[in-house]
Amino acid sequence: MSGPNDITTKNNRKPDTWIERLTRRDFITLASAAGLVAAGGLTAGPLFGCSSRETAEIPPQKDIAELISRVSPPLGYRPNVVVILCDDLGYGDIGCYGGRAIRTPAIDRLAREGVRFTDFYACNALCSPSRVGLLTGRYPLRSGVTWPLWPLSETFRRKFVRRLGNGIFGKLGVADMGPESSAEGLGPEEITLPEALKVAGYRTGMVGKWHLGDFSVKPEYNPVRHGFDFFYGLPHSNDMFPCALYRNDEELEADIGTNQARLTGLYTKEAVDFIEEAKDGPFFLYFAHTFPHQPLYASEEFLHKSAGGLYGDTVEEIDASVAEVLKCLERNGLADNTLVIVTSDNGPWFEGSPGGLRGRKGQSYEGGFRVPLIARLPGVIPAGSVSEAAAMNIDLFPTCLALAGLSGPADRVVDGADITELLTGREKEPSHEAFFFYHHDGLEGVRSGKWKYFRNINHYVYPLPVDKEDTPIGRMGRGRLGRWPLLYDMDNDPDESYNLIDTYPEVGQQMLSVMEAWEKETADNPRGWIR
């Protein structure tokens, strides 16, 4: 079984872009020319001992423009892209996914006018790694952002408590109080979706929660150093302090504290302003909401209005924000050439509904990884369609590049696949042979076709510690008592209730081979550089 990286060959489409002929150096040169150097996103020197990004000669702007103009994008135009990412929104929270408590008319309308995916995954069940996957098209292990990033100005005491949690309780397997990501933020060597789209002339903006490096302490992690022409928002989650509010690299407030009820409104205004300003397009807007991540705050207008409580209030406010964005697109005649995507970074945390799926945020069960995905692009995506093909948020990078007339960078593995054909409904089968489920830096499981396999899984043995050989249960032998490996048939058993490993040991063996092959591949070249 080959890796999931064969974007062009698997889809069997003739590469029609100049960019895939380019070397990594060439790509970076072009990307640099399109504005990256100005934004300070390029550095030299080895990073993580694997590769380096080189400062290169920048060709004259007109040569770049000339090159770009010769590329014909597949739709005949370069669609604007608006990605609306909710934080910890559950699979079952919104109306078109079966939610009954929360009113989400704008998102439901998007689904009626576009496609809804039933089996869409985040690439991780936690904030930072999920986001790095979305923005780079690569599994989080590539960039080393494998766990939520903590504020860099954290007190010694807090850090100590976390590390104690990781060190002692983590080892005992009784708690996971927060390991460290090997990276403290998004490295400059990673190519982000806005960096790539800028090569094709996109204007790029971001509003909301970043969580890929605390730029309030280290400016090199600011989104404007990673491909965004414009940024308005926060360095990390709203439960991490201090949490500063920024416009580009200007600090507006040092700490938002508990004054958060205004955030969705502020974000929406900035997002609309960005679209108005960039409307001559093409543009890319990454709108990463702070809510419904805890702690929850809704503005006066939405407070206590939802049957989903305060959580529902925040989601209904986000839905109203989606409505504002859609109105802005319509007002500016952009509805028909803008791809609008709504999704979530992972499953629900304390509140929110996983829609009957097992597990929640932080777990490799479906409830942690499976999220809503709705996409609208009139004339391209059939209205009211539903795709049951599995896909993952790492697919958005190559898909948006393809729509912009670009293929992926040639110097590195891109784990995502171009899912344009799934969006259009011309293809029904997943673009991946396998999807991988990580918890921090541990590969726990894999999905391939209808099968999902876990070699092991955090928080599975629950609440009793029965995984020690010397307990009474240990006597029963491995695999007998709620023990790995686990094999689920996602068609018959979407809530991962029945371990079929005894019934289909050969399928389990096959799935294990897929995992091991992947592990070998990624162990040899975790950063995925193509030399």
Next chain:
Amino acid sequence: MSGPNDITTKNNRKPDTWIERLTRRDFITLASAAGLVAAGGLTAGPLFGCSSRETAEIPPQKDIAELISRVSPPLGYRPNVVVILCDDLGYGDIGCYGGRAIRTPAIDRLAREGVRFTDFYACNALCSPSRVGLLTGRYPLRSGVTWPLWPLSETFRRKFVRRLGNGIFGKLGVADMGPESSAEGLGPEEITLPEALKVAGYRTGMVGKWHLGDFSVKPEYNPVRHGFDFFYGLPHSNDMFPCALYRNDEELEADIGTNQARLTGLYTKEAVDFIEEAKDGPFFLYFAHTFPHQPLYASEEFLHKSAGGLYGDTVEEIDASVAEVLKCLERNGLADNTLVIVTSDNGPWFEGSPGGLRGRKGQSYEGGFRVPLIARLPGVIPAGSVSEAAAMNIDLFPTCLALAGLSGPADRVVDGADITELLTGREKEPSHEAFFFYHHDGLEGVRSGKWKYFRNINHYVYPLPVDKEDTPIGRMGRGRLGRWPLLYDMDNDPDESYNLIDTYPEVGQQMLSVMEAWEKETADNPRGWIR
């Protein structure tokens, strides 16, 4: 709000039995006469410092028979009762509850011929306390059986490990490795369902898992000392060792070990034999299956046959056992005068489906407490009916007593309510004003009407320990970040996703009052003796 103990007044039915006029001493006298003394179930002296059961004069047998003959049971006859209890079977595992993977034609047929409850609760999310509630009609705190009972012959090392778990990790709130029940088994002062039914002339049998005291070490915990004329089965769960196989008080095997694939078949044969032997009735059979509790074993005939894996194999074997029992009833002309009940002791553990509900075994969420309940009694229970009224397994005791022409013992609180009218469909509203959710000896929550309220809940904060005031999250204030109290609207939000406490604080206050009133009542008189 009054307690849930007013069996007769709430249902507004005229007491029509002699027994409720009796004092506790009288009841015990009668029960004794009906065979309890012979079975050794009576002792003298104070127990738990609260009450005592006194040895009393036994009236002549003919006087008892005379008394009993004068009692007219409500149906005009005393129905036989067969309670089939599955172990850790999930709310979503069987066909008539929406399960797709496991074939359960016999149980589904029972539902078509009887009533299916959508909101039926075990009184606890763990084995022993759930069972003591079913057999006594009282919340587990009454008897002190509040946690799974461990084998009394456990090694010092195992006990030490468990206590360490309880002492250190339990206190830290990061693990619950097994506290101790205050009772080591079912005390002789508790009146069990078979003890009570014997007063009305029932022959009583039990097959399967007891888990209310390790009688292989202390014979006073043997079911035959607690009202059963016949017993065949195990002292506790199949993951606790040594696990002996008994017939009555005779040890057949000292430890079943891993030789468990035969259990369901052996149980079924014994159950059928008991029915054949007791068919002149009335009789009571308590058939407590060992499976699908882990570790899982199925016999050759069922192994690898189910789409629900080994777990499904065991459930399909249980379903076939149900079919055998039904066939036996039909063969003996007993189908029409036998109440057949199928239920589970708590939600699913590692495997098994909670049917989209939140939580699993051991948790106070619905997934831990809500279980299937199917009941058939032709001519009394309308075929194919569904009851959406909440009810609890503590209701089976007073319901069976009522059907036998008895009311509850007068010397003690019975927490359960007679739900005959829910079974018949004449009543749609719950017989309880409130249902209480305990984790070990801690009262965590309450359900009343459509509302479910948690003052606190074990394993809610998950997986991060955010409930400490000095964490960043502590700054956000209580209740903000996934914190109690929790208030759920079970009509809109059956999977407990949305905390409505901010929207309806007055409802929360009301629910808290109900809890506090109950706590006061039970603190004053935990054993519930009526003096």
